[in-house]
Amino acid sequence: MADGGAPAVIDKAGLDALIAVLLGRGRTVIGPTVRDGAIVLAELSGGDELPYGWGVELEAGRYRLRGRADGAGFAHSAGPQSWKTFLHPPRERQWTAERGADGELAFSEERTPPPAFAFLGVRPCDLRAIEVLDRVLTGGPHADARYRGRRQRAFVVAVECTEPGATCFCVSMGTGPAVGPGYDLALTEVLDHEGHRFLVRAGTEEGEAVLAELPQRPADPATRTAARERVAEAADRMGRTMPPVDLRTLMRDTLEAERWNDATARCLTCGNCTMVCPTCFCTSTEDITDLTGDHAERWRRWESCFDLDFTHLAGGGSVRSSPRSRYRQWLTHKIGTWHDQFGSSGCVGCGRCIVWCPTGIDITEEAHALNAERAAAGQPR
């Protein structure tokens, strides 16, 4: 995407205006807001719904909302959902069929127009996650047309990360905290003695056009420097790291490691890690009928490799019946065989799977342990 125009600075009123402009362009604006004791992603109708003054305290298996005296709006790391919820929704109808008076079935593909989303507050790691989903769902010969429709219409406002959580490791995965390509607008939140403001850059023509409608001033050197420094500092404050080795090889070398038993002992097979993961894309299909049997629908819904039914075969039984086989499938695919299948890692280092695992299984800790076990096995006796 083109690097559009000169950076500008907007304040909170400018952010209010951004939401108003996006709404005025007929977009459904999705962004962070406080609900149910968490910072969730939901439809926004105004800037006052942004989580100003709220941060989060994260640990493995633990998430707590914490007030922030500085009033920051984006000083929180990944929450319980990701943009996947909107681009690749939990449930979606694929087609409907009607039996006519002549007994013939007439099928019609789902044709409701895709919503025109504007995503406000997309983290650099999550922007890379959307890119991963793009490759998975539209990169091959069987592209998901409905995903593509939503994706192509979506307007992305990225917000650089200035406040990583204790479970973040985007630096290890090369996905943050500075924003990469793929945004329409990118913001960096700056809070200092000169006030609460946002450095804004446009990445596309539509981004430039939207930016032009906002109350703004040209970016001053102090704001640019402050923004750059805050992102650089964030890179030094990652809560987690991945072992500095080729993870794809590590997964291949450790398929029979003892460590899998250790992780599995703590695994509830609840599937939470897969459903909070911004790139886990698996679904199952269910056909439903109505009482008359003359109307049928096919629905697709999120599925998880932790579900026994996921590998259930006709004739009975699941291929991956043991929790060990399911946990290993998830992790080796996520950071190993994903490369073979889709040309990149499936992990962007957002840390959601660590936070939202009720028992706190930590993907980075498991990778370090597997790496240590491999190293120990390679030592001469």
Next chain:
Amino acid sequence: MSTDGGRRPKLAVWKFASCDGCQLTLLDCEDELLGIAEEVEISYFLEASSAAGPVPYDLSLVDGSITTRQDAERVQHIRSVSRRLVTIGACATAGGVQALRNYADVAEFRAVVYAKPEYIATLATSTPISAHVPVDLELRGCPIDRGQLVEVITAFLAGRKPDVPDHSVCFQCKQRGTPCVIVAHGTPCLGPVTHAGCGALCPAYGRGCYGCFGPSNSINFPAFIPLLRRDGMDTLDVVRAFRTFNTAAPEFDAVSREEARR
């Protein structure tokens, strides 16, 4: 599937020891009730009509658990006159809350509760229908979910497998977009070990799951119980958490007995 010659399949609804809530769910189907009545002949349903249609029945919905000798005999008859038998709810599927008697002395209960205990003839245990006769499908919940009931009837009519997943409540919480109450609030929640079906109702209102739908198909109690303790439950709380509507479900029964020994 069971229709012959275009006649509407006959539906029967039976009651054993229960509060009747699950069979009343059929009457609570409001929007779908007329459609159901058009597609099936509601042949035997004493909550709705005292008229009983002739046997056999194509689909029997059985509510309640077996707690008397007479009921143990009656369920045999019901099985013999039913082409398909589906249990509805925690009582019929797992023995219900009345299965708490399985942990106590029923004679003592009877003496304490009733003025004339000699009038009460009851078994020492409350058992699910499947302990007595073969069951084609078990629908979970206290009470059952209306949507699942309609799905079972609809699937029966279409001759297809009903869409009744047996994974945990966590799957439905995530699909619904509810932040995990364990992780975000430290609220004890049975969701990770409980069968889906309710649509993850309680967590959506900030409450932990009470386990109304009984055990899910993939449980790791040794990893799960410490979470309940961390979040404030003592041994008695943990035992009680599993000794509710599905106390006699084998997985919940085993873990509550194990915890009670601590």
